[in-house]
Amino acid sequence: MAGKKRLTDNDASFNEDPSLTEDSSADDPSDDDPSFTDDPSDDDLYFEDDLYSDGDFYEEDSDGLSGAVSGGSDDAEDLIEDRESEDAERKLEEAEKERDSYADKKKGNDVFAERRLRDVVLRFYDQFDTGVVPHVVMPSRTKRNLAYNNKSDVWVYGDVESERSAKTVKGAYQLLKTTYVSEFLINEHLKNNRGSTLRELYYITEGWGYAKFGAQSESDRMIEDLEIITSTQREYFHIRPEEDGATIHGPIRIREQTKRGPRVIHCQEDIGEGGYQIPFNVENLEFVDHDAQMIIAIETGGMYARLIENGFDEEYNAILVHLKGQPARATRRLIRRMNTELGIPVAVFTDGDPWSYRIYSSVAYGSIKSAHLSEYMATPEARFLGLQPSDIVEYELATDKLTDKDIQALRSELTDPRFDTPYWKEQINLQLEIGKKAEQQAFAGKGLDFVTDAYLPTRLADLGILKR
Structure with a gap:
């Protein structure tokens, strides 16, 4: 898309789901990344190496990130991305209006969260239907990609983006896990008014076969990804912290x-x-x-x-x-x-x-x-x-x-x-x-x-x- 910088990875070596290997964490860079801890409160600023490392929070190609959406021209890809972006903005506005229409604030929040999660999976179906390789695009989570938003007066992610695509087998596994987690959050959490901690979510996936996570850091990142993709806080998904609040x-x-x-x-x-x-x-x-x-x-x-x-x-x-x-x-x-x-x-x-x-x-x-x-x-x-x-x-x-x-x-x-x-x-x-x-x-x-x-x-x- 115009004005955006896309991080690419054309390495075709990602041909195996890491959760199926003997050492499922071997390819997971979060093992060596101090910014990924078991602390569910997202307190990533407390330790010096977390915030001030020169690299990313994780190697972005480790999750099957790819630069190409399809085999078409750059102009065709830009048109697809522009159309998907406009559609996503429209759906977000519709979901917010529906949420605000409920007198019961909690009920409105639950309806909003369910709709946003369903939109993620439906987007994959739409991509299949139009002959586009399923993918999601997210901002690069690095110190170098911080940009100051003059309107809100806070630091947000800038224009550098990463794409997770089913073009690689490893990327396809990640999208599979995305759908499994979305389904779980809708059917178990939102519909039944239940909740889980990040730690519990990791253990719950043990029975998910190809969609199980190899390490908690991987499932934690998935929840972060869903927050970004859906523009929704994980608290709306009924994901609880481990510790009591302040x-x-x-x-x-x-x-x-x-x-x-x-x-x-x-x-x-x-x-x-x-x-x-x-x-x-x-x-x-x-x-x-x-x-x-x-x-x-x-x-x-x-x-x-x-x-x-x-x-x-x-x-x-x-x-x-x-x-x-x-x-x-x-x-x-x-x-x-x-x-x-x-x-x-x-x-x-x-x-x-x-x-x-x-x-x-x-x-x-x-x-x-x-x-x-x-x-x-x-x-x-x-x-x-x-x-x-x-x-x-x-x-x-x-x-x-x-x-x-x-x-x-x-x-x-x-x-x-x-x-x-x-x-x-x-x-x-x-x-x-x-x-x-x-x-x-x-x-x-x-x-x-x-x-x-x-x-x-x-x-x-x-x-x-x-x-x-």
């Missing part, structure tokens, strides 16, 4: 759809000090009312508890969100919804080290691995509250020495487009100069009330979130 505590009342019916919960008055646990699918939450003036997303549980104990949420009408380290997808989505739908400003409060800055970037700009969902999950208006390297100097906080990995990560961040601002360059270069890092709890050295009585009010005022 928590919030603050002046907001929500309505949650549960198996026992709807529940209305005030996230200060109706909960304990542990907070309200964020469900894995926050699309089914409705905001009833709130008195919040700000949202503070907090990396560590210790600081989250400190702010609650000191009554910061009550004094400043703040919704406190415990990120639990690298935030899960549901946490990022809920923060975005509260920001965009309710107009509540967001500030992110983390430790002062390179890994924590990436926690902020995942909230504000999205992650590479889930850049296809940045417009749903990222909150570009989120401000970095701290802990800043300049705070280490100004407040003479207790510190630890930067490790070699810390230094390498900071230098890598200087080349990351999401940190390409004068503010971040100044802060990162300062940290490299002083060679120190600090934790949020270092403020306790100034007294247990210092962070809530002095630091946070001053910093929030500097950001324009709190009026002086």
Whole structure:
């Protein structure tokens, strides 16, 4: 297609389904790729090698990717691709209208997800019917293919594309697995109101014969592929994370759809000090009312508890969100919804080290691995509250020495487009100069009330979130 760059692979050696070999993971590059873990929360920004490797998240030819759709001319292929693209956009619009017509939000979401999955399989049938080799086209998931979307103010995938085609036997197996997974999600999850974790899905495929997956990393990627192909979050497919969600505590009342019916919960008055646990699918939450003036997303549980104990949420009408380290997808989505739908400003409060800055970037700009969902999950208006390297100097906080990995990560961040601002360059270069890092709890050295009585009010005022 015009303006698009297609990654091609003309290697005909892919003639065997890897799941049928003695060592099914031998050809799977994810074994050597640290960005593929068993963590279902898609926290791909936490480790240095994940985000800042020069290569792709996986070798794109490993899944049977091919550059040719058919044996026709480039012009003919462009016409086919343009027609399929227009048809896909039309079907997405129709599915969204149908979803929005349901008064029951959960029912509408389920109908939408089923329709989007069916469209994937029907597209293969249409390609067969028109004499086109079945294929799907997706963006290349690499750091080099990140592009800034001026309309949404987040980082998304650019114009470099990869194509998975049945032109190779291995590619055909991948499309077979795509149809099997789609059928399972429709018939077992959506129709029966059931759900599975990514780990469970991998084991479920054991009985699928040629469509079984050789490793969990392969089935995980399939769910990511379906998200991209269908423009639908996996939570709509009832895919659950392994771990419990993060928590919030603050002046907001929500309505949650549960198996026992709807529940209305005030996230200060109706909960304990542990907070309200964020469900894995926050699309089914409705905001009833709130008195919040700000949202503070907090990396560590210790600081989250400190702010609650000191009554910061009550004094400043703040919704406190415990990120639990690298935030899960549901946490990022809920923060975005509260920001965009309710107009509540967001500030992110983390430790002062390179890994924590990436926690902020995942909230504000999205992650590479889930850049296809940045417009749903990222909150570009989120401000970095701290802990800043300049705070280490100004407040003479207790510190630890930067490790070699810390230094390498900071230098890598200087080349990351999401940190390409004068503010971040100044802060990162300062940290490299002083060679120190600090934790949020270092403020306790100034007294247990210092962070809530002095630091946070001053910093929030500097950001324009709190009026002086």
